[in-house]
Amino acid sequence: MLTITNNAGGGQPVSMASIRATAEVYHEFGIPFFIDACRYAENSYFIKLREEGYGTKTTLEIAQETFSYADGCTMSAKKDALVNIGGFLCLNDDALFQFARQELILREGFPTYGGLAGRDLEAIARGLWEGLDEDYLAYRLGQTAYLAGRLAEAGIPCVQPAGGHAVYADARAFLPHIPQPQFPGWALSVEMYVEGGVRAVELGSVAFATQEKDGRWRYPELELLRMAIPRRVYTQTHLDRVAETFGTLRERKDSIGGYRMTYQPPFLRHFTAEFEPL
Numbered sequence: 001m002l003t004i005t006n007n008a009g010g011g012q013p014v015s016m017a018s019i020r021a022t023a024e025v026y027h028e029f030g031i032p033f034f035i036d037a038c039r040y041a042e043n044s045y046f047i048k049l050r051e052e053g054y055g056t057k058t059t060l061e062i063a064q065e066t067f068s069y070a071d072g073c074t075m076s077a078k079k080d081a082l083v084n085i086g087g088f089l090c091l092n093d094d095a096l097f098q099f100a101r102q103e104l105i106l107r108e109g110f111p112t113y114g115g116l117a118g119r120d121l122e123a124i125a126r127g128l129w130e131g132l133d134e135d136y137l138a139y140r141l142g143q144t145a146y147l148a149g150r151l152a153e154a155g156i157p158c159v160q161p162a163g164g165h166a167v168y169a170d171a172r173a174f175l176p177h178i179p180q181p182q183f184p185g186w187a188l189s190v191e192m193y194v195e196g197g198v199r200a201v202e203l204g205s206v207a208f209a210t211q212e213k214d215g216r217w218r219y220p221e222l223e224l225l226r227m228a229i230p231r232r233v234y235t236q237t238h239l240d241r242v243a244e245t246f247g248t249l250r251e252r253k254d255s256i257g258g259y260r261m262t263y264q265p266p267f268l269r270h271f272t273a274e275f276e277p278l
């Protein structure tokens with residue numbers, strides 16, 4: 001499965017050349033190629049803006065080419081389908097589709113239910129079109145670029161250029177005195193909330209550190225704080241407040257301490273882990 005855009009690494013887009021090449025490798029080895037398509041519209045617009053040969057194509061044409069390489073996709077519709085909840089699975093393989101549908105009927109209900117009310121399904125159907133609107137996408141990518149620019153001006157290290165849905169601050173660079181085993185990204189997310197009511201998420205050692213067979217921990221290169229921007233919610237003034245909160249934290253950053261994890265589940269620990277400040 002290929003996730004477009006890359007949520008774990010700065011929200012960066014995936015080029016059409018990469019999508020095509022990845023699909024070829026999968027198919028060479030007889031493996032079905034799936035796309036995690038939840039940000040397909042942002043990815044399509046990035047391709048239009050940045051990739052040679054796509055400048056005159058519509059985002060719809062680019063999305064259609066993207067999906068033409070795939071055997072199926074999953075979609076969390078609360079991203080680029082612009083709805084509050086819901087999602088879907090698409091499959092080109094009829095046999096696999098019949099199998100998945102059978103499972104669905106057993107466990108959840110008919111595919112047309114989607115686990116959702118009919119009005120929510122209709123909202124998804126419309127949102128898939130609206131999400132491709134280029135004026136909306138220009139505004140959307142403009143917001144992340146604006147916030148990343150404000151942070152850069154203030155000397156806050158972050159991934160540049162900004163991705164489509166979020167700005168990713170570099171917590172390791174911002175809090176170099178907190179070693180990775182004490183979770184600098186987590187510490188920064190707590191301080192953002194305490195200082196400014198800004199909710200962000202760590203994508204660093206809590207999410208991605210792995211334990212070796214001998215028990216030692218291997219830490220990821222990047223220790224990021226993801227500030228995802230909900231679609232069609234915030235104004236520029238909200239983004240200014242986020243930048244100002246960072247400014248206030250910078251004044252007292254040496255006093256920010258790390259964390260100790262007091263509980264972790266066996267899988268996906270970043271969803272439910274518990275911590276205490278050191």
Ligand SMILES: Cc1ncc(COP(=O)(O)O)c(C=O)c1O
Pocket residue numbers: 003007036038076077078086087
């Ligand atoms: C790339 C990606 N795929 C899948 C999901 C899962 O979405 P959901 O929580 O709607 O299942 C998310 C988001 O949270 C995501 O960012």
